[in-house]
Amino acid sequence: MELFTDFSWEYPLLVFVGFIVGIINTMAGGGSLITLPLLIFLGLPPSVANGTNRIAIMMTAFSANMGFKSKGLSTYPFSAYLGAFALVGSIIGAHIAIDIEGEVFNKILSIIMILVVLIIIFKPRIIKSTLQVRTTGKHLMFSCIAFFFIGVYGGFVNAGIGFVIMLFLHFYNRLNLLEVNATKVVIVLVYTLGAFITFVFNDMVDWSYGICLGIGTLNGGWFTSRWSVKKGENVIRIFLTVIVIFMAFKLWFF
Numbered sequence: 001m002e003l004f005t006d007f008s009w010e011y012p013l014l015v016f017v018g019f020i021v022g023i024i025n026t027m028a029g030g031g032s033l034i035t036l037p038l039l040i041f042l043g044l045p046p047s048v049a050n051g052t053n054r055i056a057i058m059m060t061a062f063s064a065n066m067g068f069k070s071k072g073l074s075t076y077p078f079s080a081y082l083g084a085f086a087l088v089g090s091i092i093g094a095h096i097a098i099d100i101e102g103e104v105f106n107k108i109l110s111i112i113m114i115l116v117v118l119i120i121i122f123k124p125r126i127i128k129s130t131l132q133v134r135t136t137g138k139h140l141m142f143s144c145i146a147f148f149f150i151g152v153y154g155g156f157v158n159a160g161i162g163f164v165i166m167l168f169l170h171f172y173n174r175l176n177l178l179e180v181n182a183t184k185v186v187i188v189l190v191y192t193l194g195a196f197i198t199f200v201f202n203d204m205v206d207w208s209y210g211i212c213l214g215i216g217t218l219n220g221g222w223f224t225s226r227w228s229v230k231k232g233e234n235v236i237r238i239f240l241t242v243i244v245i246f247m248a249f250k251l252w253f254f
Contacts, residue, residue, distance in 0.1 A: 016216060019217070053158070060188075090191035
């Protein structure tokens, strides 16, 4: 596809939306529930919108990861193990998405949005964990298997996956919310790269729209990751609550 053939009002809009989504995805999740419908509304076929959206996701995860690292926050090698298993799953999921017709994909996306609403509404309350972290041995093995399947979903569509990752890492692995987000962005970066390459090889990426979104999310992710470490875990809890309420309202009534 041609790159920036002429200037259009959509470009600054996508940069602005990308910045907001970068904040949302770094602090909580669900940004793809905004960007995917927007890209489809702007005229991209569903499969191309799905592939284009991966640029924004990668840029958020990359900049947020750099931001967390600059503040000395990292869960390596735990995050790398989970990311590797999710990467394998994401390639499978991306191939499934590519092979599905646009109309079918839209129907599946609608169902996924309803399921995400249910997760948001009925999920356990995020609380501060004082229990011992579980990132080794059998807990690591089970987490790797779980993230293979999470990767399949992430490669397929990715919408709302941030909430699923946060719930798993917080309640099963017992990471605090800062550690959860630092781990999440590494996993998302690794598996999204595999899905993105799959979409690129199948010519399902609009580079102009994707780069504009990516510029916004890159800045949003960097700013938010550093700011959240400075402010501490409580600000993530507050932001997560607000985003959950907003996403539930948006998806339920619109």
